[in-house]
Ligand SMILES: Nc1ncnc2c1ncn2[C@@H]1O[C@H](COP(=O)(O)OP(=O)(O)O)[C@@H](O)[C@H]1O
C-alpha cells in the first residue's frame with residue numbers, strides 16, 4: 001500500500017489536433033492523506049486536464065496515475081465509474097447539482113448510488129448539510145439557492161460517499177469573494193477537523209492564500225511546489 | 229430515486245411534456261378511431277352478406293354451384309340438416325332446392341335462379357320475410373306461390389297475383405314447365421342478388437324436378453360468425469364427399485376483403501405511429517441535449533451508463549403511461565358514442581355496397597393491439613435519445629461548464 005493518496009509518475013496528456021497540445025507534461029505529484037492542496041496557474045496551464053486525470057475522468061497519454069496505489073490504467077471504463085463513486089468526491093465549477101432535486105436529495109443521491117440503507121443516508125445527509133451550514137435549506141432546490149450555497153451543497157454531496165479525497169476544479173470561479181472565502185473556510189475546516197483531503201484548482205489569488213500547499217503549473221509542467 | 233428524477237424532469241418543461249402527452253393521446257385516438265371506423269364498416273358489410281345472402285356456412289355437392297345441375301343433390305340432406313341443428317352454436321338452418329331456369333311472363337323471358345324453400349326455415353336464416361315490400365310471405369296464394377324481387381317484377385313487368393311460367397330441367401335433364409303466381413315482392417340491399425333470385429315452396433319445386441328426398445343446399449346460421457370457418461372445416465371432415473364452405477369463401481372476394489381490411493388497419497395505425505414516433509423522438513432528444521452538462525456531471529460522479537439510459541427511458545415511458553390511458557379513454561368514449569349513434573356518410577359508399585351510416589366498432593383485442601403498438605413505439609422513440617445520452621463523454625460535457 002502506497003503512503004500517497006494520489007501519486008502521478010511522468011503523467012502526460014497530449015491533445016491531438018492540427019497542432020497537438022501538450023496540456024500536461026511529465027507531472028510527478030504526490031499527495032498524502034489530510035493535505036489541502038491548491039493547483040494554480042494561468043488559464044490554459046493544464047489544471048483541469050490534470051485534475052480530470054487524477055479523478056479518473058480522462059486517461060493519460062503516457063505516465064502512471066495511482067490512487068491509493070491503484071493504477072487507474074488497469075481499470076475498465078465501467079470499473080472506473082465504480083472507482084470514482086467509491087473513492088473520489090467531485091466539486092465542479094458549476095452545474096454540480098441535479099436541478100430537480102432538493103439540497104437534501106442531491107446529497108443523498110450519491111449514497112443511493114452506493115446503495116446505502118435509508119437510516120444511514122438520512123443521518124449522514126443531516127450531518128453533512130449541518131457541516132456546510134445549510135441545514136435550514138435542505139428542502140430547497142438549486143434554483144432557490146445562491147451560487148455559494150449551491151457550491152456548499154456540492155461539497156456536502158462530494159463528501160457523502162466518504163471518498164478518499166475531494167477534487168474541486170475552480171470551485172470558487174463563479175462566486176463573489178464573500179462566498180468564495182466562506183466556501184474555502186468550510187473546506188479548510190473539514191480538512192482540519194475531519195481530516196478530509198482536498199485537491200482544488202484555482203487562479204484566484206485570495207483563495208490561494210488559504211491553501212497549505214500550492215502547486216504551480218505553467219504550460220503543463222510543475223514549476224513550483226510549496227508547503228506552508 | 230431515478231423514478232423521482234424522471235418524474236420531476238418531466239415537469240421541468242410542462243409545456244413540452246403536455247405536448248408529448250397530447251400527441252400520444254391523439255395518436256392513439258386517431259389510430260383506434262380509424263380502426264374502429266373500418267372495422268365497424270366491415271362488420272356491417274359482413275352482417276349484410278351473411279344475414280341476407282350467404283348465411284354462415286353452406287353444404288353442397290361439389291360442383292353444384294357451377295351450373296346448378298339438378299342431379300347434384302345431397303341424398304341425405306335432411307339428415308345432415310337435423311344433425312347440424314343439434315349444434316349449440318346453430319341458430320337456424322334452411323334446406324334448399326335450387327334450379328336454374330327461364331322465367332316467362334306475358335311480356336318477356338329471362339334466366340333466373342329458382343330457390344325452393346321452407347318459408348319458416350328460410351325466414352329464420354335469412355329473414356327473407358322481413359324483406360317483403362308488397363303482398364305476403366307465402367300466404368294467400370294456395371297453388372304454386374312465388375316470391376320475386378322488385379327488380380324482377382319491374383323487368384318482367386309483373387304485379388302481385390300475376391302468373392309466371394318457369395321453364396327448367398328436372399333431375400333427368402328433361403325440360404319441364406310450371407305455372408306460378410306472384411304472392412309477394414321483396415327487396416334486399418343487394419340489387420344483383422335481387423335480379424337473380426326467386427323463391428318458391430320447396431314441395432312445389434320438388435314435384436317439378438322430381439327429387440323425392442334430398443337437398444341442393446343447406447344454409448346454416450350461427451350465433452358467432454367467427455365460428456363459421458371452424459364449423460365448415462369440421463363438417464367438411466365429416467362429409468368429405470360434400471363441399472362445406474363458410475361465408476368467407478361463399479361470397480366472391482370476401483375472404484380477401486376481410487384479410488385486406490386487417491392489413492389496411494395496421495397501415496393506418498402504422499402511419500400514425502411513425503409520425504408520433506418522430507415527434508416524441510425529437511422532443512426527447514431536445515430534452516437530452518439541453519441537459520448535456522447535467523448528464524455529464526452524473527456520469528462523472530459515478531452514475532453508470534445503464535442508470536443514465538434507464539433514467540432517460542423512464543421519462544418517455546412515464547409520458548406514454550399518462551398519454552396512453554388518456555388516449556384509450558378518449559377513444560373508447562368516441563367509439564362507444566358513435567357506435568350507438570352512428571356516423572352518417574351521406575351515401576358516399578352506397579355504390580360499393582357499404583351502408584351510409586357507419587357504426588364504429590372495435591373489439592377488445594384490437595384495443596390491445598393498438599395499445600401494444602403505441603407502447604412499442606414509445607420505447608423505440610425513447611431508445612435513441614437515451615443512446616445519445618450514453619455517448620456523451622463526461623469530460624467533454626463538463627468542459628462546457
Ligand atoms: N479537448 C481538448 N482538445 C484540445 N485541446 C484541449 C482540450 N482541452 C484542453 N485543451 C488545451 O489543453 C490546454 C490545457 O487546458 P486546461 O487543462 O483546460 O487548462 P486550465 O484548466 O488550466 O485552464 C489548453 O491549451 C487547452 O486549450
Ligand SMILES: [Mg+2]
Pocket residue numbers: 047048049170
Ligand atoms: Mg480549467
